[in-house]
Amino acid sequence: MSLSFEPFKIKSIESIPITTKEERLNYIKEANYNPFSLKSDYITIDLLTDSGTTAMSSKQWAAIMDGDESYAGSRNWFEFESIVKEITGFKHIIPTHQGRAAERILFGVLGGPNKIIPNNTHFDTTRGNLEYSKAVAVDLPVKESLDTSLIADFKGNMDLTALEKLILEKGAENIPMAMITITNNSGGGQPVSMENIRNTKKLLAKYNIPLYLDCCRFAENAYFIKKREKGYENKSIKEIAQEMFSYADGATMSSKKDGLSNTGGFIGINDDKIAEDLKTLLIVTEGFITYGGLARRDLAALAQGFREVLDENYLEYRIGQVKYLGDLLTNAGVPILKPTGGHGVYLDAKLFAPHIKPENFPGQSIACEIFVEGGIRSCEIGSVMFGSYDGNGVFEPAKLELVRLAIPRRVYTKSHIEFIAETIIKVYQNRNNLRPMKITWQAPFLRHFTAKFDYL
Ligand code: F0G
Numbered sequence: 001m002s003l004s005f006e007p008f009k010i011k012s013i014e015s016i017p018i019t020t021k022e023e024r025l026n027y028i029k030e031a032n033y034n035p036f037s038l039k040s041d042y043i044t045i046d047l048l049t050d051s052g053t054t055a056m057s058s059k060q061w062a063a064i065m066d067g068d069e070s071y072a073g074s075r076n077w078f079e080f081e082s083i084v085k086e087i088t089g090f091k092h093i094i095p096t097h098q099g100r101a102a103e104r105i106l107f108g109v110l111g112g113p114n115k116i117i118p119n120n121t122h123f124d125t126t127r128g129n130l131e132y133s134k135a136v137a138v139d140l141p142v143k144e145s146l147d148t149s150l151i152a153d154f155k156g157n158m159d160l161t162a163l164e165k166l167i168l169e170k171g172a173e174n175i176p177m178a179m180i181t182i183t184n185n186s187g188g189g190q191p192v193s194m195e196n197i198r199n200t201k202k203l204l205a206k207y208n209i210p211l212y213l214d215c216c217r218f219a220e221n222a223y224f225i226k227k228r229e230k231g232y233e234n235k236s237i238k239e240i241a242q243e244m245f246s247y248a249d250g251a252t253m254s255s256k257k258d259g260l261s262n263t264g265g266f267i268g269i270n271d272d273k274i275a276e277d278l279k280t281l282l283i284v285t286e287g288f289i290t291y292g293g294l295a296r297r298d299l300a301a302l303a304q305g306f307r308e309v310l311d312e313n314y315l316e317y318r319i320g321q322v323k324y325l326g327d328l329l330t331n332a333g334v335p336i337l338k339p340t341g342g343h344g345v346y347l348d349a350k351l352f353a354p355h356i357k358p359e360n361f362p363g364q365s366i367a368c369e370i371f372v373e374g375g376i377r378s379c380e381i382g383s384v385m386f387g388s389y390d391g392n393g394v395f396e397p398a399k400l401e402l403v404r405l406a407i408p409r410r411v412y413t414k415s416h417i418e419f420i421a422e423t424i425i426k427v428y429q430n431r432n433n434l435r436p437m438k439i440t441w442q443a444p445f446l447r448h449f450t451a452k453f454d455y456l
Pocket of ligand 1: 048049050051098099100101123125126181185214216253254255256264265406
């Protein structure tokens with residue numbers, strides 16, 4: 001049966017705020033035109049992130065009530081460790097409170113000055129944690145990923161020619177690890193093929209460089225492999241995930257995505273010595289090795305979430321819902337990154353608002369207007385996040401100017417999706433009224449979270 005409806009029924013509901021346009025104009029101004037600074041009470045539909053915003057199942061809530069809050073050796077830890085080991089095959093599982101804690105601990109051991117760490121595209125916290133350790137983060141996505149209108153199956157792939165060139169130029173001894181982010185979040189939630197993961201491992205093995213997966217959205221990536229890559233049609237999502245992880249020496253995960261829960265993360269790793277170092281850092285900064293900064297009930301919800309995310313009916317609905325929004329927008333002429341990826345629709349802000357230069361943040365301007373028009377919160381992924389000025393004061397824009405409409409898992413229905421599309425189509429029809437912006441204040445790291453903006 002092909003699924004055109006949500007494969008669940010609703011047991012518990014939460015009312016959402018309905019506001020007037022006049023109120024929203026005030027709210028966004030009060031937030032200094034940064035959607036991150038909006039109060040959630042002002043938001044009708046929240047597409048800021050798919051991270052930690054999942055609706056949990058009745059079985060997860062039941063598991064939470066049955067949580068065993070022992071500091072050490074809680075049964076919820078063993079349930080969590082068992083399912084994560086079953087899927088990933090890693091020898092050591094190290095729990096953390098979220099993905100960036102896993103990154104901080106891993107790069108605390110493997111990062112550091114003069115180290116270079118390539119990725120298909122580093123997510124902003126991954127880059128932030130690496131740079132904070134004084135290592136250099138290098139993005140090597142395939143060229144097709146930069147053409148938002150090109151339809152291709154695996155635009156998340158790593159550029160292997162560029163990877164080998166980097167290794168030869170910088171020296172393998174300076175590259176303690178390489179990463180592949182599945183799916184490639186900053187590149188549009190695009191999947192990475194099994195062939196690309198396998199070949200990346202092969203290339204890295206030649207130079208003795210370990211491969212790590214940033215596997216926040218591993219199940220969504222596995223679903224795309226099943227649907228798009230020859231030879232995987234008849235494999236289960238779990239089998240595909242197991243093969244993906246079999247090529248990796250380790251992984252970091254924010255379980256707030258495909259763990260189908262509201263918090264959590266882990267590091268998976270095979271190397272005993274590095275695992276020991278990581279566990280020491282974990283105990284110093286996160287918590288004991290059987291909870292890692294999490295309440296044990298959260299580990300219980302995660303153990304159940306990891307089982308549910310492997311359900312193909314769920315993934316068909318999930319990926320189908322994102323595609324449905326993409327199709328509604330495309331049919332109305334709204335420029336989006338194509339094809340739609342795993343966890344959201346990304347508007348192409350350069351094509352949406354060509355009259356606004358990258359240094360005046362077209363994506364930010366669109367995100368503010370989408371809020372004003374329909375109370376929908378989205379997130380710029382462009383020059384606010386990745387743009388900078390070089391030493392000579394010349395602006396270096398991001399490679400892409402995007403606005404991400406991240407879809408929380410199992411939260412919104414088909415009619416919510418239709419309302420989102422109607423709102424964005426309206427903003428697109430009035431796009432000539434979108435205004436250029438400037439930053440009036442920013443933090444030195446990860447500025448997009450807290451920056452203040454105004455119109456020029
Ligand atoms: N890696 C990727 C690919 C991510 O998408 C995220 C988070 C992280 C690492 C960090 O995990 O938030 O648990 O510390 N992404 C969220 C997002 C925030 O909105 O895309 P975290």
